[in-house]
Amino acid sequence: MPTLLRWGPYRAFFYSNEGGEPAHVHVRSGGMEAKFWLHDLSVALNAGFPAHEIGDIIRHLKQNREQLLSTWHEHFGN
Template sequence: MPTVLRWGPYRAFFYSNERGEPPHIHVRAGDFEAKFWLHDLSVAVNAGFPAHEITFTADELVVTLADGRRIATPLAWYPRLRDASALARAHFELMPMGIHWPELDEDLGIAGMLKGRPAV
């Protein structure tokens, strides 16, 4: 999903594959990321599952986690990535709880990928 706010070094955004959770927002600055529940503005506890490597096949996004697990999800689940050029896909940022493609303004949460959730 798109970035909803930039304020100095902070970027507020939503992961497009985190359906089924209470309303919340992620805030990132540098290498730090926080997740806030919106109903009471409390901080959500989430240790995250840091990504280590990202590759694309003809029809899948493959993420290797820092602990060695591999997640392969259909590229069809992520229309912005599916429709993007290989160059745009290759420009991504690994974050503590997900992946950000700045040129595409797309953010995917690792927890959502582990739960098999496509983008909305």
């Protein structure tokens, strides 16, 4: 589960066995976790984050999207 970014209480990562899915990241903070598709930064799954926090996370991911995509493709080779 490589960590791609850390900021504040958040950690963005992906699971190494999810290379068959479209590029995405998981973001975890405390007991909450959400999954975001990188092609459009939409929410694939949200387990506990309130809506305003999801918006903040998406803004941060958007600023780092190219790096996240590059790391995804480097790790999974696609």
